[in-house]
Amino acid sequence: MSDEERRDSLADQAAAWVPPWARPRPPATDPSAPPDEPAADTDEPGAAPALPDAESAAGPGEPDLGPAEPDPHGVASDEVDAAATEVGAVTPPTAGPDLGAVTEDTAGESGAAGDVPRRQSAGRRRATAAPEPAPELSDAELRGALEAILLVVDEPVSELVLAQVLDQPAERVGPMLDEIAAGYTTAGHGFELRRAAGGWRLYTRPEYATYVERFVLDGQSVRLTQAALETLAVVAYKQPVTRSRISAIRGVNCDGVIRTLVTRGLVEECGTEQDSGAFLYRTTTLFLEKLGLNTVDELPPLAPFLPDDVEELADATR
Structure with a gap:
């Protein structure tokens, strides 16, 4: 060949x-039955x-x-x-995943029939889950936490800041501070908790000021001059005020005194005057803190300190 x-x-x-897999399966035969005769060739379709x-x-x-x-x-x-x-053989189809099947837990989320649900990963579910609310502190725990924070602050701290730090509602922080302040006053401690400069801070009681002053100063005193005190008083009662207005009230030039007060943080600029463009000055929160005031509205009135003949003095200066 x-x-x-x-x-x-x-x-x-x-x-x-x-x-x-395409071959015909032979029929089951009985061992006791005689052997079948060879089947005749047929031209039946599908054979x-x-x-x-x-x-x-x-x-x-x-x-x-x-x-x-x-x-x-x-x-x-x-x-x-x-x-x-x-090439020529026809392989049987293999079973694949049924993408049209909708699982029981995502059947409600599928929009139309036959849509393939998209499962959200476990990490993503955890990331989008709502944060757990902070545990609510008891009154004793809230009181102790507030006292601990107030002992280390170096300036008055507001109720909102304390509520954010402790992760507690501000409606609980305010009444608790009032309760703490009343408790210190009732117990007769040498310190007190009071509002100052828009916040809360611990202060020594006025009746013990001489002992505290003796301990803190220890023979060293840094005091404002008479000119600085007068200028600071004018700014406190007339703020916002320009330097020319301060000089007109005091009768002397006060540029150097204003610079000293700004350097010590008791006075600050707060814009310019609309007509003249001159700088305006006002007192700072440090000024309120040093005087133990919450706002400038708590300054004592000037009427009791004015002389009786103030109008005659004003006319004489003219």
Whole structure:
């Protein structure tokens, strides 16, 4: 047999090869029953072709060639069978995931029928979850926390800041501060809790001021001059006020005194006058803190300190 005829025979075998899953299943036979006679060839449509065995694969009337010789072109019969399996054979469909199925927990979230639900990852669910509310402190714990913070503050602290630090509602912080202040006063402590500069801070009681002054100053006193005190008083009662207005009230130039008060943090600029463009000055929160005041409205009135003949003095200066 020539090489071309041999290749044609291999191609015929590959075309006639039927995969195992497409072959007809033989009927169950009874061992006691006589062997069936070979079935006659039928041309019924849909009948599966008979599988050629190895001896009859070469076709009728052809001699047995024995084992296949190596193909001079480098193609073996087993490779041809494999090619026929990949190209000509029909593989059965494999079962895949049913993307149309909607799970029980996401059936309500799917908009239209057949939509594929999108599951949210566990980490994302944790990130978008609402934060747990902070545990509410008892009255004793809230009181102790407020006292601890007030001991270390270096300036008055507002109720809102304390509520944010303790993560508690501001409606509880305000009444608790009032209760703490009343308790210190009733117990007769040497310190008190009071409002100052829009916040709360611990202060020593006025009746013990001489002892505190003796301890803090220890022979060293840093006091404002008379000119600085007068200028500071004018700013406190006339604020916001310009330097020219202060100089007119005092009768002397006060530029140097204003610079001193600004340096010590008792006075600050607060804009300019609309008509003249001159700088305006006002007192600072440090001024309120040093005097123990909450607002400038708590300054004592000037009427009791004015002389009786103030109008005559005003006319004399003119």
